Amino acid sequence: MAGRSSSKSSVEDLELEADLAQRSCTYQVSAISSDSMSIPQLAQMRRVKSQRRDCLGLVTKAVGVILLVAAMIGACLAAFLSEEGKEQKEFRDSVADLGQTYSDEIQRRVRSSVSSVRAIEAVIKVDNQNMTIDNFEAIAQTLIDTYGGISNLQLAPLGTVQKIHPLVGPGQDNRKAIGLPLLVDPARRGGAVHAIQRRASTVTGPLRLLQGGVAIIARHPIFNEFAPKFVPSQTWTSPAGDTVTSSCATEAERMANCYFPGPDTKNGRPTHFWGFATMLTLIDNLLAPVELERLEHGQHRIGEVTEFAYQLYDASPHSTMTGVRGIFKHSADAPPDSPPIDAVEVPVVLPEIGMHFVLRLAPRGGWPTTSRDFWVQVALLFPLTICVGAGMGFALLGNLRSTYIRARSLE
Structure with a gap:
């Protein structure tokens, strides 16, 4: 145990x-x-680690500086481009304002020319002895001299052309139009009846005339208390030989084809259709006082631009003008088949007579893409940025080199 x-x-x-x-x-x-x-040895290791941390910090700072410089360049460019965009918009607005000036003048000229037929109406309304017809040439010449831009004036009692002044003149021969019944000719009856029913001036055109040239026609229906109640029956033979009749034989035919009542007078008396006063103006005559040619001949300055291409066209062109896209006036370097590039469009409108034109306008040679000030700013920005970036880069490289040398000496 x-x-x-x-x-x-x-x-x-x-x-x-x-x-x-x-x-x-x-x-x-x-x-x-x-x-x-x-x-x-332990202290040396700590110093090496510290130097390495310093190197890493300098590299991080270098990257940060590069990003900062890039951000500064981007911000400056963005600011410059934004300012440049504003200047471009202001430039386009200035061109549009110039176009509006011409638009206002064209409207004034058309309104003035159309007023001539209203002046004839004022005379006829108080004429119970047909003195206006007898003295039409003198009255018409006075109106042409007063209003300007008128090629001829016409008088069509009961719808049939009887008087034209001037009958023959530069670029026009109107003798074939005498006797033309506007209420019988199928090509003209619709427009004539429409003008009577509206009881207001109507404008046709611009349209190409058979005798040559492009014109605007203003037709104004006249009513007075001395006119007959019914337009008489009429027969007309066209140039092609066709015979057309506007019959007022029966009561039904008279009411359908020949009865055109007007507004009552201030005294309450009824009025009836007396006839038409017509104004015809060739486009060249109408626009001569406007002087659109100044646009292409250096008469205006917007910034560095002094010459402009333009086109004037009808937004709803007459059938005779569709082949040229409704363009009835243009600068030499802007024909109908070559519209100005990126043009501003300014309306030329008179709603009371159904007129709707458009003025297309742009600098000749195209729109300037950048202004001179923009390139000056860029030229100043880049050298300055490069100098600042280079200085900061050299300073960082010097610090990196010193840190590297100290780190190597401690290994």
Whole structure:
């Protein structure tokens, strides 16, 4: 029993000694690892790590500076482009304003010319002895001299052309139009009846005339208390030999074809259709006082631009003008088949007579893409930015080089 106890104690002692020996070895290895690097070496490692962190910081700063310079350039360019866009818009607005000036003048000329037929109406309304017809040439010449831009004036009592002044003149021979019954000719009856029913002036054209040239025709129906209640029956033979009759023989025919009542007078007396006063103006005569040619001959300046191409066209062209897209006036370098590039369009409208023209306008040679000031700003921006960026870059490179040399000396 005592032998067993002694043996067990010896085993436990051996295990305890082995454990102590292992712990002692581990402590010694740990001590050797800690003591193998001196304090100066540890300090050197810390300095190297610090230098590397400094290098990384400088690189980060360099990237930041580059991004900052790029952002500055981008912001400046964006500001310049925005300002340039505003200048371009202002330039287009100025061209549109110039076009509006001409539009207003064209409207004034057309309105003035159309007023001549209303002046004839004012005379006829109080004429119960047909003195206007007898003295039409003198009256017409006075109106032509007063209003200007008129090629001829016509008088058509009961719808049949009787008087034209001038009958023959430069660029016109109107003798074939004498005797033309506007309410019988199928090509003209619809427009004539429409004008009577509207009781207002109507404008036809611009249209190409058979005798040559392009003209506008303003036709004004006249009503007075001295006119007959019914327009008489009429027969007309066309140049092609066709015979057309407007019959007013029966009561039904008279009411359908020949009865055109007008507005009552201020005294309440009824009026009836007396006839038409017609104004014909060749486009060249109408627009001569406007002087559209000034646009292409350097008479206006907007910025650096002094010459402009233009086209004047009818938005709803007459059938005789569809081949030229309704264009009846244009500059030398803007024919109908070559419209100005990216032109501004200015309306020329007189709703009361159904006129809707458009003036198309653009600088000759195209719109300037950038202004001189824009390139001056760019020329100043880039050298300045390059100098600033180069200075900052050299400074960063110097810091990087110094840091690198110090790091190498500590390895």
